[in-house]
Amino acid sequence: MSEMIETDVVIVGAGPAGLFAVFELGLLDIKAHLIDILPRPGGQCSELYPEKPIYDIPGLPIVTGQELTDRLLAQIAPFHPTFHFNEMVEKLESTGSATAPSFRLATDAGKVFSCKVVFVAAGGGSFQPKKPPIPGIDAYEGKSVFYAVRRIEDFRDKHVVIIGGGDSALDWTLNLQPVAKSLTLVHRRDAFRAAPHSVNAMHELAAAGKIDFRLGQVTHVEGADGQLHAATIRGNDGADKLIACERLVPFFGLTMKLGPVADWGLNLHENLTPVDTEKFETSHPGIFAIGDINTYPGKLKLILCGFHEAALAAQQAYHYVYPGKKLVFQYTTSSTNLQKKLGVV
Amino acid sequence: MVKSCLDDPAARYGAEPGGASAPAKAKITFVDSHGQARTVEGESGATVMETALRNDIPEIAAECGGACACATCHVYVDASWTEKTGKASQMEEDMLDFAFGVKPNSRLCCQITVKPELDGLVVSTPAQQG
């Protein structure tokens, strides 16, 4: 069953551009929901370089990717944005006209949103699981190859093979072992980047013969009609071993892929959406693109540019959300009206 | 018009290419997964990943821009060079878990700094990074 959520603006992507857009929209009394496939806000800043310093945020001589994210969250808190994490926006359809735009968006988790304006703040694309180069693996994806565990029942009484050495690989080894018919963990080395207690628990299960831990890589899979039967593991000693495998779960981290944005009928040039530099609107009225996803003459993929774009896009969004209403330009320093919205007076 | 050294601060301070303090260079050869070799000049102090990007070397994605956070700058160091490039750090080893087809000579090339001793370095790139 799908849930229908109504809001003024849906922001696709909770990176720095999407987060700051909440602020600029909020000042104009526009409510926003943010959707991101990641489990947390911050986009590239929190996913790729949370600990690294950024030196070119105006007014903040040095700030790490995570700190910037935290500060943005604090800054937008007065506007109570609603976050939808771990969800991919798959569909975007127009339900209105050029002068009175409205849209319907759908996520892979079954949520449906209805809104007047869409801010595409999708950055370098959605963060998606890396797919290992095992020949023919595509044919099994979603049926017997999974890059995340959504339903444990899919693994009951199956021969399960997990690849990886991080927290996800170890957590799912421990969680699926009790339901699987057999479980093999394949990792390239006998060292893990995971919580020590999970590593110990895994070694204990292996010592007790409850799971099989193999050093090596999965090189081939066999099966039919999307259903796996077996996998070949090339051991670090170079020897191949064929084992029963009905479910394969590779954990190789995330990579940025443009993803569903490509299917929304937006103009794209080398995976970027052209916009005007007055409103940062795409060729489709009511759909704006801000941050790394857009392109225009002189574009720089900098956080500060995303902030500027969010501010200008919000001005035009106002006219779609409040048609016919006049927009008065105000400063947060001196406008009691804005200060009320920020909760500081 | 001929410019004297004194009129041109950049030349005076040796900041022009080839000037006295121009960084030392090292030749680096990237062999792609089809066997095609490309030899380029890297500047001392830059990383091998940066050298690859500056020279449009294919098969290096470097999504995280050198933060050792993406494992999409994976290379195999030619056997004759593994001693000179040294071993991966703990952090790099952890990140290599997210690369494909990792071998004992695998490195993330954003973690290798170009230096004169690496003049002639040969690395090869895997067919798939991300």
Ligand SMILES: Cc1cc2nc3c(=O)[nH]c(=O)nc-3n(C[C@H](O)[C@H](O)[C@H](O)COP(=O)(O)OP(=O)(O)OC[C@H]3O[C@@H](n4cnc5c(N)ncnc54)[C@H](O)[C@@H]3O)c2cc1C
């Ligand atoms: C190592 C590194 C260092 C950097 N250093 C600097 C610096 O010093 N200064 C600077 O200004 N910039 C720097 N940048 C660039 C900066 O991080 C980006 O410009 C910025 O993150 C772009 O913000 P964004 O909000 O546009 O997109 P992103 O941060 O890419 O966020 C986009 C979000 O959208 C989500 N998304 C996309 N499509 C979908 C979908 N269909 N459904 C759900 N979610 C989706 C993604 O999962 C992602 O979380 C650096 C980048 C890197 C990698």
Ligand code: FES
């Ligand atoms: S560029 Fe990301 S790990 Fe090297």
